[in-house]
Amino acid sequence: MTVQQAVLDATTTDLRVPALVGVLGGGRMGAGIAHSFLAAGAHVTVVDINDDAVAAARGRITHDIEGSIRRGAPGTVDGWLDRLTVTTDASAFADLPLVVEAVPESIELKTDSFRRIAEVAPEAVIATNTSSLSVSDLAVTVDNPVIGLHFFNPVPASKLVEIVVADTTPADLVGEARAWVEGLGKTPIVVADAPGFASSRLGVAIALEAIRMVEEGVASPEDIDNAMVLGYKFPVGPLKLTDIVGLDVRLGIAEYLASTLGERFAPPQLMRDMVARGELGRKSGQGFYDYS
Numbered sequence: 001m002t003v004q005q006a007v008l009d010a011t012t013t014d015l016r017v018p019a020l021v022g023v024l025g026g027g028r029m030g031a032g033i034a035h036s037f038l039a040a041g042a043h044v045t046v047v048d049i050n051d052d053a054v055a056a057a058r059g060r061i062t063h064d065i066e067g068s069i070r071r072g073a074p075g076t077v078d079g080w081l082d083r084l085t086v087t088t089d090a091s092a093f094a095d096l097p098l099v100v101e102a103v104p105e106s107i108e109l110k111t112d113s114f115r116r117i118a119e120v121a122p123e124a125v126i127a128t129n130t131s132s133l134s135v136s137d138l139a140v141t142v143d144n145p146v147i148g149l150h151f152f153n154p155v156p157a158s159k160l161v162e163i164v165v166a167d168t169t170p171a172d173l174v175g176e177a178r179a180w181v182e183g184l185g186k187t188p189i190v191v192a193d194a195p196g197f198a199s200s201r202l203g204v205a206i207a208l209e210a211i212r213m214v215e216e217g218v219a220s221p222e223d224i225d226n227a228m229v230l231g232y233k234f235p236v237g238p239l240k241l242t243d244i245v246g247l248d249v250r251l252g253i254a255e256y257l258a259s260t261l262g263e264r265f266a267p268p269q270l271m272r273d274m275v276a277r278g279e280l281g282r283k284s285g286q287g288f289y290d291y292s
C-alpha cells in the first residue's frame with residue numbers, strides 16, 4: 001500500500017493516533033510500541049540495523065499481534081501485518097509525521113539516530129523512548145519537534161506512558177501526545193525532563209531503601225516485600241521487582257540519579273556487592289530470591 005493510500009484510509013477511519021508512524025529500533029520496546037500503534041489502526045514502519053534484526057523485530061511484533069487476536073482484538077493477523085513494514089532503509093521514514101526512537105540507551109547512538117531521522121523526515125515529531133537520558137540534550141541535535149514518550153515493559157500489557165517535556169518541546173505537542181497515548185488505550189502522565197522522570201526516580205528510591213533495610217537486618221526480603229504488597233497494595237514488592245528488572249540495571253540508574261540528584265540515591269554497599277558477585281536477579285538465577 002502506498003503512503004497516499006494509507007493517508008486516504010486514515011481519513012475515513014476514526015484514528016486517534018497518527019495514521020503513519022515510524023519506529024527506529026525494533027527490539028523489546030520498539031516492537032511493543034509498533035504493536036501498540038498497529039492495534040490503534042496506524043500503518044507502522046520499523047527500521048532496524050541489519051537483516052537479522054529486521055527478522056527478529058518482525059517475529060516479535062507478529063508474536064504480539066497473535067496474542068492480541070487470540071484475546072479477541074478485531075481483524076486478522078495478516079490484516080494487521082499488511083499495515084506493517086520492517087526494513088533496514090531509514091528513507092522509509094520520509095514524510096512520516098511521527099517517528100518513535102527506541103534504539104539502545106546510549107547518548108551517542110541516540111543523537112546519531114536523531115540526525116538520521118531528521119535527514120529523511122525533517123518535519124517529523126521525534127519521540128524518544130529513553131528511560132534515563134535528558135530529552136532536552138537529545139532535542140538540541142535536530143530542528144524537529146521532540147518529546148519523550150516513555151513506554152513501559154512489556155508494552156502491550158502496560159497502561160502507563162510518561163510524556164517527557166523537554167525545554168524545546170512545543171506546548172501544543174504535549175496536548176497532541178496526550179491524545180495519542182489515550183488513543184493507544186494507555187494513560188499518560190506529563191513530567192518535566194528531570195533525571196529519572198517520575199517513575200524511575202520514585203521506583204528506585206523505594207528499592208534503595210528496601211535494600212538498605214536488608215543490609216541493616218531490619219527484616220528479610222520476603223517480609224519487606226510483603227509489607228508493601230499486603231500493606232500498601234503494591235502489585236510486586238520492591239526487592240522482587242529489583243530482581244525482575246536486574247540489580248545491574250537498577251545500580252546503573254541509582255548511580256546516574258546520585259550524580260544528578262544527590263547522595264540520597266547513592267547505591268547501598270549490599271547492592272554493589274551482589275552485582276560484583278554476579279547476583280543480578282532473575283536473569284542470573286540469584287538475587288534477593290533464589291531462581292535456580
Ligand SMILES: NC(=O)c1ccc[n+]([C@@H]2O[C@H](COP(=O)([O-])OP(=O)(O)OC[C@H]3O[C@@H](n4cnc5c(N)ncnc54)[C@H](O)[C@@H]3O)[C@@H](O)[C@H]2O)c1
Nearest residue numbers: 025026027028029030048049053102103104105130131153
Ligand atoms: N527494556 C525495558 O524495560 C525498557 C523500558 C523502558 C524504556 N526502555 C528504553 O527503550 C530503549 C530500547 O530498549 P530495548 O530494551 O528495546 O533495547 P533492545 O536492545 O531490546 O532493542 C534495541 C533495538 O535497536 C536496534 N538498533 C541498534 N542500533 C540501531 C541503529 N543504529 N539503528 C536502528 N536500530 C538500531 C537493535 O538492533 C535492537 O533491535 C532504550 O532507550 C531503553 O532505555 C527500555
